[in-house]
Amino acid sequence: MMFVKTLAIGAALVAHAAAVDIRIDVGLTPLTFTPNTTTAKVGDYLEYHFHTATQHSVVAGDFASPCTPAKTGGFYSGFFSTTGTGENPNVFRVLVNTTDPIFFYCSYLRHCENGMVGVVNPGSQTLAAYKSSAASASGSVSPPGVFGGVVTTANSSSSTPSSSTSSAPATSSTAPPSAGGGGNGAGSLAVSFVSLLGAVGAAILMI
Numbered sequence: 001m002m003f004v005k006t007l008a009i010g011a012a013l014v015a016h017a018a019a020v021d022i023r024i025d026v027g028l029t030p031l032t033f034t035p036n037t038t039t040a041k042v043g044d045y046l047e048y049h050f051h052t053a054t055q056h057s058v059v060a061g062d063f064a065s066p067c068t069p070a071k072t073g074g075f076y077s078g079f080f081s082t083t084g085t086g087e088n089p090n091v092f093r094v095l096v097n098t099t100d101p102i103f104f105y106c107s108y109l110r111h112c113e114n115g116m117v118g119v120v121n122p123g124s125q126t127l128a129a130y131k132s133s134a135a136s137a138s139g140s141v142s143p144p145g146v147f148g149g150v151v152t153t154a155n156s157s158s159s160t161p162s163s164s165t166s167s168a169p170a171t172s173s174t175a176p177p178s179a180g181g182g183g184n185g186a187g188s189l190a191v192s193f194v195s196l197l198g199a200v201g202a203a204i205l206m207i
């Protein structure tokens with residue numbers, strides 16, 4: 001019984017593990033989202049950072065209709081580019097409110113058809129399959145206006161609890177910041193693990 005209770009407490013705490021900002025670089029190398037696959041929990045933010053003078057956008061779509069905006073919900077960043085090297089000082093932040101898969105694509109020209117796609121929380125529907133059907137999409141659709149997220153300035157130093165994985169110098173002009181996306185999963189896991197340890201510790205104290 002106590003064991004079950006411990007698990008329940010642990011699970012509850014893990015569910016409330018600190019939200020993290022998940023950095024996703026857009027166009028860091030041609031026609032890519034980096035990382036193109038990530039996991040997120042409800043309450044996390046996806047933070048899209050845009051690179052290069054080539055325009056890019058991010059649009060949430062449905063697996064069944066690649067390169068087309070999601071029928072319900074979703075988000076659209078509008079088009080971003082930079083005037084030189086480095087990343088745009090603005091980012092697009094999206095609050096994650098589901099653990100269902102979120103597929104997304106760049107709606108500029110034929111970027112989506114050419115494979116500029118990504119996914120959050122993939123399940124049995126894979127990014128490879130989405131990308132494959134995107135290749136034969138008849139065109140890319142941009143929603144009429146920005147929605148589902150916020151265009152804001154990237155913070156240059158840690159002022160949010162989890163910003164170590166998301167912040168980058170807004171004026172970065174030479175070397176692109178190291179992609180933080182890859183590290184996010186680890187950070188998130190670490191937080192969950194610490195929460196779990198705390199929960200187990202608390203439960204033991206209660207025994």
Ligand SMILES: *[C@@H]1O[C@H](CO)[C@@H](O)[C@H](O)[C@H]1NC(C)=O
Binds near residue numbers: 072073074075149
């Ligand atoms: C999740 O967010 C999207 C975009 O903001 C919104 O349209 C949708 O209604 C939200 N879903 C839930 C379950 O809150």
Ligand SMILES: *[C@@H]1O[C@H](CO)[C@@H](O)[C@H](O)[C@H]1NC(C)=O
Binds near residue numbers: 036037115127128131
């Ligand atoms: C996702 O990104 C990785 C790393 O760049 C790459 O190897 C892989 O082919 C990409 N997946 C898809 C479906 O594009």
Ligand SMILES: *[C@@H]1O[C@H](CO)[C@@H](O)[C@H](O)[C@H]1NC(C)=O
Binds near residue numbers: 152153155159163166
């Ligand atoms: C920047 O920091 C403020 C708090 O100081 C926070 O509200 C905001 O969400 C942060 N923005 C980004 C892009 O991390």
